[in-house]
Amino acid sequence: MLMLAIISWTTASLEAADKVDYVTQIKPIFTHHCSMCHGAVKQKGGIRVDAGVLIHKGTDDGAIIAPGKADESLLLRAVIGAEGVEKMPKDGKPLSAEQIALLKRWINEGAAYPKEEIIPLDPAKHWAFNVPMKSELPKVKDEAWSKNPIDAFIAAQHEKQGLTPLEEAEPNVWLRRVYLDLIGLPPTEAETAAFVKECGEGQGPGAKGQGSNPQSTIRNPQSAYDRVVEKLLASPRYGERWGRHWMDIWRYSDWYGYQKELRNSQKHIWRWRDWIIESLNADKPYDRMIVEMLAADEAAPTDQDALRATGFLTRNYYKFNRHVWLDSTVEHTGKAFLGLTLNCARCHDHMYDPVSQEEYYKFRAIFEPYQVRYDRVPGGGNDAEKNGLSRAYDAELNAKTFLFERGNDKMPREELVITPGVPKVFVTAARDMSIAQVDLPAEAYYPGMQPLIRESALAAAEKEWKSRLAAVEKTEQPGELLQKQADAAEAELNALKARIAADDARFAAPPSADAGNLAKEAARLSRQAKVVAAEAAEVEARQQVAATEQALANDEKKNAKPVDDAKKKLDAAQKELVKARDTLQKTDDQYAALSAIYPATSTGRRHALAQWITSKKNPLTARVVVNHIWLRHFGSPLVSTVFDFGLSGKPPTHPQLLDWLAVELMEHNWSHKHIHRLIVTSRAYRMASNGVPYGAPSRQGGARATGNAEAPPFRDGAPANPQSAIRDPQSIDPDNTWLWRMNSRRMEAEIVRDSVIHLAGRLDTTMAGPELDENAGLTTYRRSIYYRHAMEKQMVFLEMFDGASPTECYRRAETIAPQQALAMVNSSLSVDMARLIARDLAAKVDAKPDDETSNARFVTAAFARILSRAPSEQERAACLAFLLEQTRILPGNASAKDANETKPGQIKPSSVPSLRAMENFVHVLLNHHEFVTIR
Numbered sequence: 001m002l003m004l005a006i007i008s009w010t011t012a013s014l015e016a017a018d019k020v021d022y023v024t025q026i027k028p029i030f031t032h033h034c035s036m037c038h039g040a041v042k043q044k045g046g047i048r049v050d051a052g053v054l055i056h057k058g059t060d061d062g063a064i065i066a067p068g069k070a071d072e073s074l075l076l077r078a079v080i081g082a083e084g085v086e087k088m089p090k091d092g093k094p095l096s097a098e099q100i101a102l103l104k105r106w107i108n109e110g111a112a113y114p115k116e117e118i119i120p121l122d123p124a125k126h127w128a129f130n131v132p133m134k135s136e137l138p139k140v141k142d143e144a145w146s147k148n149p150i151d152a153f154i155a156a157q158h159e160k161q162g163l164t165p166l167e168e169a170e171p172n173v174w175l176r177r178v179y180l181d182l183i184g185l186p187p188t189e190a191e192t193a194a195f196v197k198e199c200g201e202g203q204g205p206g207a208k209g210q211g212s213n214p215q216s217t218i219r220n221p222q223s224a225y226d227r228v229v230e231k232l233l234a235s236p237r238y239g240e241r242w243g244r245h246w247m248d249i250w251r252y253s254d255w256y257g258y259q260k261e262l263r264n265s266q267k268h269i270w271r272w273r274d275w276i277i278e279s280l281n282a283d284k285p286y287d288r289m290i291v292e293m294l295a296a297d298e299a300a301p302t303d304q305d306a307l308r309a310t311g312f313l314t315r316n317y318y319k320f321n322r323h324v325w326l327d328s329t330v331e332h333t334g335k336a337f338l339g340l341t342l343n344c345a346r347c348h349d350h351m352y353d354p355v356s357q358e359e360y361y362k363f364r365a366i367f368e369p370y371q372v373r374y375d376r377v378p379g380g381g382n383d384a385e386k387n388g389l390s391r392a393y394d395a396e397l398n399a400k401t402f403l404f405e406r407g408n409d410k411m412p413r414e415e416l417v418i419t420p421g422v423p424k425v426f427v428t429a430a431r432d433m434s435i436a437q438v439d440l441p442a443e444a445y446y447p448g449m450q451p452l453i454r455e456s457a458l459a460a461a462e463k464e465w466k467s468r469l470a471a472v473e474k475t476e477q478p479g480e481l482l483q484k485q486a487d488a489a490e491a492e493l494n495a496l497k498a499r500i501a502a503d504d505a506r507f508a509a510p511p512s513a514d515a516g517n518l519a520k521e522a523a524r525l526s527r528q529a530k531v532v533a534a535e536a537a538e539v540e541a542r543q544q545v546a547a548t549e550q551a552l553a554n555d556e557k558k559n560a561k562p563v564d565d566a567k568k569k570l571d572a573a574q575k576e577l578v579k580a581r582d583t584l585q586k587t588d589d590q591y592a593a594l595s596a597i598y599p600a601t602s603t604g605r606r607h608a609l610a611q612w613i614t615s616k617k618n619p620l621t622a623r624v625v626v627n628h629i630w631l632r633h634f635g636s637p638l639v640s641t642v643f644d645f646g647l648s649g650k651p652p653t654h655p656q657l658l659d660w661l662a663v664e665l666m667e668h669n670w671s672h673k674h675i676h677r678l679i680v681t682s683r684a685y686r687m688a689s690n691g692v693p694y695g696a697p698s699r700q701g702g703a704r705a706t707g708n709a710e711a712p713p714f715r716d717g718a719p720a721n722p723q724s725a726i727r728d729p730q731s732i733d734p735d736n737t738w739l740w741r742m743n744s745r746r747m748e749a750e751i752v753r754d755s756v757i758h759l760a761g762r763l764d765t766t767m768a769g770p771e772l773d774e775n776a777g778l779t780t781y782r783r784s785i786y787y788r789h790a791m792e793k794q795m796v797f798l799e800m801f802d803g804a805s806p807t808e809c810y811r812r813a814e815t816i817a818p819q820q821a822l823a824m825v826n827s828s829l830s831v832d833m834a835r836l837i838a839r840d841l842a843a844k845v846d847a848k849p850d851d852e853t854s855n856a857r858f859v860t861a862a863f864a865r866i867l868s869r870a871p872s873e874q875e876r877a878a879c880l881a882f883l884l885e886q887t888r889i890l891p892g893n894a895s896a897k898d899a900n901e902t903k904p905g906q907i908k909p910s911s912v913p914s915l916r917a918m919e920n921f922v923h924v925l926l927n928h929h930e931f932v933t934i935r
Contacts, residue, residue: 624642
């Protein structure tokens with residue numbers, strides 16, 4: 001009664017309002033509360049409420065609403081929970097009084113809905129759930145613009161939308177763009193000058209009088225562009241640049257916890273980072289990369305290089321809750337490789353996609369058996385946990401998966417054991433997941449068979465024996481202890497050799513016929529070695545007692561404690577000797593293994609999943625990866641919801657292009673570099689980010705505008721030239737959805753830092769190795785990718801510029817904050833590098849104090865190095881005035897004197913006013929918005 005009273009009061013209070021709007025007020029209620037059970041995916045009771053026409057249709061058993069008579073409508077009675085009707089929603093959050101009041105008003109007003117409302121399709125027909133097809137290239141009017149297949153699709157949309165794209169970017173602009181995109185470092189001034197020259201005279205930065213078509217004066221532009229692309233793709237810097245992109249997507253994080261306690265991720269996970277970089281540089285097929293990340297232990301069980309890839313799995317480790325660990329694995333496997341939010345089905349059936357709660361747990365069951373172990377590596381020493389390889393393996397082959405009621409791991413439905421599988425919507429005869437148990441080679445499940453461990457153990461044992469033997473031989477009367485120690489070392493070496501021989505027989509496939517006898521011999525020699533070692537220990541303890549007793553006799557204070565301690569040790573040694581001798585009576589075959597022994601088989605579940613994900617019949621994988629690549633070249637993806645290609649995600653802006661690229665990737669052996677090559681040589685990629693539309697006359701009367709001072713081509717929606725029939729693309733497509741220009745975007749955090757150091761000639765290009773201290777990023781000069789990256793362990797400079805979150809970063813945010821400008825102004829890194837750059841440039845241009853000509857050369861050189869272009873006349877004049885003014889005020893200004901006081905470790909500023917002015921000028925250029933912009 002109270003609910004009815006509240007609803008009546010709420011309804012009365014709204015009667016004076018406008019009629020209820022179905023689209024904005026009613027449909028969201030059904031979407032968020034009802035469509036999970038009564039929508040396109042599932043129709044319990046035959047009821048669908050995800051479209052107005054379906055609500056009116058009701059079911060075969062009758063209507064669910066009576067327009068104009070809300071109180072008689074089954075739908076309203078169900079959400080209220082009226083007598084004799086099961087209250088809805090059954091499992092979810094009930095509707096609020098306000099929502100019920102709106103629903104009642106809507107029915108009483110006739111339950112109107114837009115006749116053009118689209119009925120949601122069967123999810124199985126959703127564009128992303130069907131295999132991509134490579135359509136024919138569109139026929140477009142301007143064939144010259146569309147020689148690259150990508151451009152054909154882009155140009156088709158230009159024609160459809162009535163858009164005229166911008167002209168090509170200047171060669172120097174494109175060169176800087178492609179350098180930053182492919183290797184994350186700007187070109188040198190020499191590389192820029194050489195490229196511009198090869199493209200054609202008159203095409204340089206700030207050049208004047210160019211024709212409206214840049215192709216007109218370029219001698220052989222395509223070969224010049226192609227050569228640059230091939231050079232960059234072959235550079236080891238490419239893997240470092242794109243490795244950081246994929247580390248974002250795959251949630252790379254170094255280990256973190258409390259002090260030295262490992263709570264998240266894994267030690268030595270930097271080996272996975274190195275694998276990513278190496279794989280990209282080698283252009284390892286993307287499908288193979290997925291197989292190795294998900295199941296290298298099953299697909300390549302003895303390949304330590306490949307096993308590093310399972311860092312994708314070990315990164316999800318969480319010390320305190322195994323369920324959190326597995327939930328993260330399911331969620332981010334789905335998001336990273338499939339563009340699916342499988343995690344939304346952990347507590348209940350997915351609200352939008354055809355993924356049931358049971359199917360979520362089927363997917364989890366694939367990962368249920370896996371755990372993390374440490375393996376020894378060459379050069380890593382004997383303690384794998386201290387310096388080894390953290391890798392995934394199946395530890396619990398019979399681990400069971402249960403469905404948790406409402407996702408609560410305290411409420412498992414133990415009567416129902418979940419078997420591994422993938423959502424049914426993706427399963428056809430051609431796309432099913434076939435699981436086969438994997439029999440592992442002995443070296444994989446018993447590392448003691450590996451030459452690395454055997455040779456290390458033998459070398460150590462032989463070294464110990466030879467050392468003890470040398471001590472005996474060096475002494476004229478070696479005595480009982482030295483001889484016993486030498487005997488013990490020899491016995492241990494013989495026992496080790498016997499254990500290795502026994503292992504060879506035992507772990508052969510099939511086991512050797514004499515495996516049993518060899519095992520017994522290894523066990524016997526091991527027992528004998530323990531006896532001799534115990535005898536040596538007893539002799540040493542006995543001699544220690546004698547030594548302490550002698551010392552006591554000569555001790556005036558008569559401190560008996562050392563004697564008592566020595567006697568206790570002797571007593572313990574004698575007991576150990578008795579125990580060791582007692583074992584000589586045994587005849588069993590038990591001897592110590594050289595390492596831990598893990599399960600000899602693996603479930604094969606993860607390998608089956610990886611093969612299913614990388615199947616060319618899988619509709620999602622290739623689309624997802626090319627979308628990520630496109631995003632990082634154009635600053636905007638083809639599908640904006642980069643980790644959600646499901647029904648609640650956004651559709652692609654260029655669906656045919658997306659599918660064409662997806663198929664192209666698969667047809668070319670899943671090659672990343674092939675897709676990069678296609679993209680960066682396309683006309684779409686080579687467009688300017690501002691300037692004049694393609695084929696349009698410029699404001700200067702025919703000559704195309706150049707340089708950074710280029711202004712937008714239109715004002716107030718009017719063409720720059722009244723005679724031109726070209727419409728303002730900005731007014732048609734302000735968000736650049738249809739790519740009529742290149743998007744300008746800020747450099748990622750790592751590239752800002754790396755570029756500053758690179759321009760100063762101080763970038764340390766050493767590759768690979770353990771993570772570096774994040775606090776040393778301003779005083780040491782490795783690439784940013786190699787510094788520690790974890791929660792609360794990130795370089796502050798990188799955080800300031802929106803560096804990747806270690807927990808999830810499928811698409812980086814791009815903020816504009818005052819702290820960023822302050823970081824560039826006040827950072828010791830930017831100050832130090834500015835001083836180094838200025839000194840290098842001053843030497844190259846032979847700068848002289850108070851010389852305007854050398855100042856002009858310096859300004860030109862600084863623009864060329866830092867911005868990859870020449871200054872405009874206005875910029876040149878302003879810069880020269882700045883240098884003169886700085887030179888004038890620096891000697892007598894007290895603040896300038898204070899500025900000479902530098903922090904420890906900083907590079908001191910020049911004491912020569914004119915050079916100090918150049919240092920300040922370079923620092924200003926590093927703080928120019930254009931420096932941190934890819935345009």
